[in-house]
Amino acid sequence: MSESVSGRRVWVTGHRGMLGAAMVRRLEGTGAELLLAGRSELDLTRQSDVYKWAKENKPELVFHIGAKVGGIHANATLPGDFLRENLLIQTNVMDAAFQAGVKKLVFVASNCTYPTRAELPIKESSQLTGALDESIRSYAISKIAGIEMCRAYKLQYGADFVAVIPPNLYGPGDNYHPEHSHVVAGILRRVHEAKISGAESFVVWGDGTPRRELLHVDDLADAMLHLMNRQTDWLYNIGYGTDLAISEIAALVAEVVGYKGAIVYDKSKPNGTMKKLLDSSRINQLGWFAKKDPKLGLKEAYADFLSQLNQPERSRLG
Numbered sequence: 001m002s003e004s005v006s007g008r009r010v011w012v013t014g015h016r017g018m019l020g021a022a023m024v025r026r027l028e029g030t031g032a033e034l035l036l037a038g039r040s041e042l043d044l045t046r047q048s049d050v051y052k053w054a055k056e057n058k059p060e061l062v063f064h065i066g067a068k069v070g071g072i073h074a075n076a077t078l079p080g081d082f083l084r085e086n087l088l089i090q091t092n093v094m095d096a097a098f099q100a101g102v103k104k105l106v107f108v109a110s111n112c113t114y115p116t117r118a119e120l121p122i123k124e125s126s127q128l129t130g131a132l133d134e135s136i137r138s139y140a141i142s143k144i145a146g147i148e149m150c151r152a153y154k155l156q157y158g159a160d161f162v163a164v165i166p167p168n169l170y171g172p173g174d175n176y177h178p179e180h181s182h183v184v185a186g187i188l189r190r191v192h193e194a195k196i197s198g199a200e201s202f203v204v205w206g207d208g209t210p211r212r213e214l215l216h217v218d219d220l221a222d223a224m225l226h227l228m229n230r231q232t233d234w235l236y237n238i239g240y241g242t243d244l245a246i247s248e249i250a251a252l253v254a255e256v257v258g259y260k261g262a263i264v265y266d267k268s269k270p271n272g273t274m275k276k277l278l279d280s281s282r283i284n285q286l287g288w289f290a291k292k293d294p295k296l297g298l299k300e301a302y303a304d305f306l307s308q309l310n311q312p313e314r315s316r317l318g
């Protein structure tokens, strides 16, 4: 079904995170009545609390965004936490929403749910066709279970649940923690620190040739609203459409930050998956295309990083 958000009770989980905050920004002015509960009011891992909250607050539409999120280091050291917390959170939210009679739910998965050797560009049909990246396997399996829940609830109960698969996200509100950040936030922080300390060079892991597709969070929030407003299937890739080599990302970030030193590649460190470009033709056929050019988007991300430095109370610098 297609569901307009105007005048509807819309639950956004994880609204204080990077994507959740972008979703709230995107919903401003749409006439949606927002239902927001941060972790201190509602811990999404607590089953009975989540069911009680959904019963009392009667959401009609849900953007399920809240999850335990982290970079390679966090995933390598805390795989049990990633698996347990994400399975609990998404099972609680999706079933409580279903029991409360929610009309439509959009769930955010991740591109790490695709096999490392999926054919490029990666189509939705590549799900469950091969082995996953070992370094992020527990998180990926939790997200695969969430995608399957959308499919299974649609099949068995006719629930209008749809999962979306974004590539690497970046934008305002990102997490710049030295051990928990993703690729763009990590590079941005280290380039900024190199500039401030006057370092002659800045080190990037690997040889710089792996390619990554970057999507600004505002684009993803816009795509999720687009899907909420339309009749949909249960799984969509949501990408920018082109990817950049890590060396190009590092050069762009250096330009945006104003860092004049050299970029040095530490080839003794692993490259990771060489290419992950998503095939986003299914959502493109529904009339949605990403808009934010990475250079412009990175300028905004850097402005946000600088404002986090100046506002320790909202900072995610670690």
Ligand SMILES: NC(=O)c1ccc[n+]([C@@H]2O[C@H](COP(=O)([O-])OP(=O)(O)OC[C@H]3O[C@@H](n4cnc5c(N)ncnc54)[C@H](OP(=O)(O)O)[C@@H]3O)[C@@H](O)[C@H]2O)c1
Binding pocket: 013, 014, 015, 016, 017, 018, 019, 020, 038, 039, 040, 042, 043, 044, 045, 064, 065, 066, 067, 068, 069, 089, 108, 109, 110, 111, 166, 167, 168, 169, 170, 173, 175, 182
């Ligand atoms: N960032 C990426 O590159 C990327 C890529 C692909 C997919 N995704 C997916 O996109 C979604 C949003 O990611 P993000 O980057 O915006 O992450 P984020 O900034 O870390 O935000 C996650 C949000 O979830 C909340 N949360 C976590 N555990 C919770 C719990 N037990 N109870 C209540 N709230 C809880 C967090 O609350 P606190 O603020 O209290 O911690 C935070 O508000 C996630 O589902 C993630 O898997 C992200």
